[in-house]
Amino acid sequence: MTTVHGAIITPAGGRAENATVVVALVDQAGRPVPGWNAATDTEVLGVVVVPVDVDGSWSTMLTPNASVTSATGPTLYQVTERARTGPGASYFISVPDTGSHWAGDLQVPLPGQAAPEQLAGYLPLAGGTLTGPLLLAGDPAAALQAATRQYVDALRPRARSSYITSGDRQYPDTSGVWQLLADFPTLSVPAVVGEWVELAITGMTAPAADSLTDIAIVVDGVPARYLSSGESTPAFEGEPSLHPFPGSFHGLGYSKGWTITASDLDDGAVTVAVAVKSGGAGTLYASTLWPWYWRLLNLRTVS
Template sequence: MAVGYTSGDPGKVNVAGDTMTGALTLPGPPSADLHAATKAYVDSSGGGGGGTPSDTVTAETSFGQSAAAGAATAYSRGDHTHGTPAAQTLSGLGGQQQLVVRRAYVTAGDIELPNVGSTWTLLAGLSLSIPAVVGDYVELALMAMVNPGNSDNFLDAAVVVSGSAVRYASNGTGTPASEGWPALYPSPGGFRTTGAIFSVVAEAGDLDGSNLVFGIASMGPGNSVAGDPKIYASSAYPFAWRAMNHRAVLLS
């Protein structure tokens, strides 16, 4: 019944405005802009009073975020949480070449050159290896003091596989030049210092496992005098060498 009834039908609501003493039940959901809406319709549309929906202004602004938040600050948004991001790290070198270096000073004792006639022989105690794969460009640099004495021993740097020389610095092949590497050519009558660089692009037959191994070979009659000729390799006069793997490079 309408409140404030004075005349007419007490079961009718005044179209000009009235107050009801009981609930009004609607026939269904609204179908026009000005239709009244049922509670069920309002609740299903996210506007009811059953808690705070996640897409309301209240939920979106409940961050609890630090005012100084940055890349390393954890924060939450009510419906999910962001942890602290991992620190950025470099992955690889961005396509740049990675230089690999191996170096050594040989100081265990001077190395006598063998008396083996015309046979090229690898010298014991002189070996330097560096990781490599086929196609790598590798340079060997050395510094040495040599005392050839009165002999005519020749010297050559070499790539070594399983204890055998497979490529020589003197000409880049498996057979050395007749007098070895010119950088190590003997000067009879006194000692001398020398330095040289040998470069090689690694091929399948140059690799000893996963390494490129360098050695020094000698050929000549030698000398009957003990300790002469020799390559100096002591703490006072070390034999120094360095291998550098530039990896794959463009060669012209």
């Protein structure tokens, strides 16, 4: 016996209500006939009413057509499918000797017909064109499953960038403690826990020897941790690549990445700000002539 299976769906990809499948033995003119299987000394009579599962799938065992003859010669099977609404489908199949096969792959024309009748609600295994949207049940759970748009959108990188040209900033006297650079804009990008975010900065400073700089992740306007150390307190003299030594002009080319933690998030985003510790001398440039540029890039999940 050979397994033949199928699945009845609506044109929109949903479940076809009250679906039925009936299989009958026919001759090559499409007429119902009795058949004989000489190999097993059995008669093949009647029809098969195939149960249809709630998801529209069905399966049945059939005697291969090569083993069944009729009074008028070789045989085929006629498959008739119906749903509660809409047109039904009726087509002919030739069942091979072994294996499990989708009904759509077994379609054959009757002698004199140009092509088999079209199946209602099937997309051939070889491919085809849908005339309406395809609604998937959910996001993929295996490597070769189809992906929903929401799944793909969730993997797209997010970027936020800004040129700051509102005016150069002087390093303030912070009395030996770290503080955020007053009135300097912050930069934010949407993120969730576990995503990988990278910060890049280009700009110029002219700090005094004791003017230290770092980048802080801020939550509700307060530093949660510093990129120089990854902790709630900065490294000894702030971000090493922003160090003032030897106390002259510095062209910045800064980049750093980190994995987002729950403590980094502020209303669904990660926000960074410039933090300084200085005695009140030096300049951080952010003007039309010497702009400050920075970019946050959320690469989402990085394996």
